[in-house]
Amino acid sequence: MSYLVLARKWRPKTFADVVGQEHVLRALANALESDRVHHAYLFAGTRGVGKTTIARILAKALNCEAGVSAEPCGRCDSCTAIDEGRFVDLIEVDAASRTKVDDTRELLENVQYTPAAGRYKVYLIDEVHMLSRSSFNAFLKTLEEPPAHVKFLLATTDPQKLPVTVLSRCLQFNLKRLPVALIEQRMQQICAAEGIDAEPGALARLARAADGSVRDALSLLDQALAFGGGGLRDADVASLLGTLDRGQVLGLLDAVAAGDANVLLERIAALDEDVPDYERVLDDLATLLQRVAVAQLAGAEAVAGEDGGEILQSLAGRLQPAQVQLYYQVAITSRRDLSLAPEPRLGFEMALLRMLAFRPAPDDAMPKAGAPRRLSQAAARRQQSPPATTASPAAPGGSAAGVADWPALVTDLGLSGALRTLADNCELVEATDEQLHLRLARRNAHLATRRLKERLTERLRERFGAGVKVRLELVEEAGETVADRAARAERERERQMREQLGNDPEVRELVDSFDAELAQESIRPIDAGRGPASD
The missing domain is CATH 1.20.272.10 (Zinc Finger, Delta Prime; domain 3)
Structure with a gap:
C-alpha cells in the first residue's frame, strides 16, 4: 500500500477535529443546528489553516444521511464518499486552472439540476480569486439567487482580489494563522498516535517554522522523519531547517x-x-x-x-x-x-x-x-549611570528619616532601566525611620509592576536596613518628579532652539525669499544632553 502523507492522513473529518478557528466553527455549528445555513460562504486565510477542510466538513454536515447537523455521523454512504473524494454532488473546482468564462458557464449549466445522491449540490471553488473578471460577471446572478438545492463554498488566500459584488453575496470567514503552541500540541498528538519518538525541542522548531500553517507543519514533520530515519531529534531538525541553537x-x-x-x-x-x-x-x-x-x-x-x-x-x-x-x-x-x-x-x-x-x-x-x-568597566559604568548631582544623599546605613533629596538618593543608588524609570516618576512625600512614603501618578501606574516594586524596596532596604517599609501610593496627580523636571527642561531647550532659529538671519532670509514657514514641530535639539546647538 502506498504511503499517505501525514497532512492527508490526519486531515480533520469533523468540526471537533479542527485545530483552532473556533470563531468559524461556532458560527457554522449554530447555523447548522438552527437551520439557518447561507447559500454562499467565503473562507479566506493563508495556506494550510483549514479553509478547504472546513468546507468539506460543512458539505458532509449538509448531506449526512442522518440529517443536517453540526456532527455528521461519518459512517453513512454520503459521509464516506465525501471523505474518499468520490461524492457526486460535491463538485470541487480549482479556479486557478479554470479561469476562463467558458469554464464558468459550463460549470453553471448543471446548477439547475437536482442532486443525484445527496440533499444538496455543493460547489467548492478553491482559489476563487484566480477567476477572470468575465468569469465573475457570469457567476454573479447564480451566486446571488441559486436554486434551493445548491450551496457555494468559496476558498481564497487573497480576498482583496475578489470583486466587491462577490464579497457582498457571501458570508465571509477569515481564518487565522495558528499559534505555535497549538501547532506543537497537534504534532505531539499525531506523533503519539503514530508511535514516533519525538524530542520536544524538535517539535517546537517545526511549529515555529510552519508560520501558522498546520499543513506546512505536518509536511515539515514528514520531511524531518525522512531526514532522521523515522526518529525526530532536535539536532536533526535544526540541521534540516538551517536553524541555530x-x-x-x-x-x-x-x-x-x-x-x-x-x-x-x-x-x-x-x-x-x-x-x-x-x-x-x-x-x-x-x-x-x-x-x-x-x-x-x-x-x-x-x-x-x-x-x-x-x-x-x-x-x-x-x-x-x-x-x-x-x-x-x-x-x-x-x-x-x-x-x-x-x-x-x-x-x-x-x-x-x-x-x-x-x-x-x-x-x-x-x-x-x-x-x-x-x-x-569604567566606561560601561559611565554609560549606564547618570552623572552625579551635587546633592548629598543619605549615607549608607543611615536613617531613612534623613532623606530630603529623593533625586539625589535615586542617583546614588545607581538604579537603571525600568527600575530607574519607576523611581524617576515617584515623589517622596514623607521619610521616617520606619517608612518611606512615595507617590505615583495614576497615568504611570503601568510602571509599578510587582517585580519592580519589590526590587525598589530591596534597594532601599540595602541602604536603610531591613526594617524600613516602602509605601507606594497611586494618586491622580503627584508633585513634580525627576521625570517631570527633565521633560520641562527638554521643552525649554526646544523653545530656545525654535526662538534661536526663528531669529537667525539666514533662516529669516529664506523665509522671506520663498514666502515659507518654519515647521516648528520639526525643530529638535541635536544633543539633548548639551542643550540647543549654537549654530
Whole structure:
C-alpha cells in the first residue's frame, strides 16, 4: 500500500477535529443546528489553516444521511464518499486552472439540476480569486439567487482580489494563522498516535517554522522523519531547517552587550562554519531582543521559564532599554536589506558591528581607531549611570528619616532601566525611620509592576536596613518628579532652539525669499544632553 502523507492522513473529518478557528466553527455549528445555513460562504486565510477542510466538513454536515447537523455521523454512504473524494454532488473546482468564462458557464449549466445522491449540490471553488473578471460577471446572478438545492463554498488566500459584488453575496470567514503552541500540541498528538519518538525541542522548531500553517507543519514533520530515519531529534531538525541553537544567538547578543568586537567577530566566524541562513539568524536575534525588552519592562519572571532565561535576565540588567530598542530596529532593518549586501555573511556581520557602533555612550567612552575595542568597566559604568548631582544623599546605613533629596538618593543608588524609570516618576512625600512614603501618578501606574516594586524596596532596604517599609501610593496627580523636571527642561531647550532659529538671519532670509514657514514641530535639539546647538 502506498504511503499517505501525514497532512492527508490526519486531515480533520469533523468540526471537533479542527485545530483552532473556533470563531468559524461556532458560527457554522449554530447555523447548522438552527437551520439557518447561507447559500454562499467565503473562507479566506493563508495556506494550510483549514479553509478547504472546513468546507468539506460543512458539505458532509449538509448531506449526512442522518440529517443536517453540526456532527455528521461519518459512517453513512454520503459521509464516506465525501471523505474518499468520490461524492457526486460535491463538485470541487480549482479556479486557478479554470479561469476562463467558458469554464464558468459550463460549470453553471448543471446548477439547475437536482442532486443525484445527496440533499444538496455543493460547489467548492478553491482559489476563487484566480477567476477572470468575465468569469465573475457570469457567476454573479447564480451566486446571488441559486436554486434551493445548491450551496457555494468559496476558498481564497487573497480576498482583496475578489470583486466587491462577490464579497457582498457571501458570508465571509477569515481564518487565522495558528499559534505555535497549538501547532506543537497537534504534532505531539499525531506523533503519539503514530508511535514516533519525538524530542520536544524538535517539535517546537517545526511549529515555529510552519508560520501558522498546520499543513506546512505536518509536511515539515514528514520531511524531518525522512531526514532522521523515522526518529525526530532536535539536532536533526535544526540541521534540516538551517536553524541555530538558541545558545549561539545568545552568545552573539552577549558579545554585543559587552561591547567586545573581537569576541563578536570570533563567534560570527564560528557560526559561519555551520553555513546558517542569516535571515533566520537575524529573526532569532530580533526575537531574543524582544524577550529582553519584556524582561526589562514586565520583570524577570516573565522570561523565567524560557530556554536561556537566566541569560535573558542578565542582558536585561546590562542593557539600557533604549539600547534594546535600537538593536531590535537594527536587526529587523538589516534583515530587510540583507539581499543588498555583497554576501549574506558580510551583511550579517555589518549588522552586528552597527549595533556596536551606535551603542549609546559618552564621547570619551567610544573606542578610537587602532585602540582595543573592548569597553572598559569604567566606561560601561559611565554609560549606564547618570552623572552625579551635587546633592548629598543619605549615607549608607543611615536613617531613612534623613532623606530630603529623593533625586539625589535615586542617583546614588545607581538604579537603571525600568527600575530607574519607576523611581524617576515617584515623589517622596514623607521619610521616617520606619517608612518611606512615595507617590505615583495614576497615568504611570503601568510602571509599578510587582517585580519592580519589590526590587525598589530591596534597594532601599540595602541602604536603610531591613526594617524600613516602602509605601507606594497611586494618586491622580503627584508633585513634580525627576521625570517631570527633565521633560520641562527638554521643552525649554526646544523653545530656545525654535526662538534661536526663528531669529537667525539666514533662516529669516529664506523665509522671506520663498514666502515659507518654519515647521516648528520639526525643530529638535541635536544633543539633548548639551542643550540647543549654537549654530
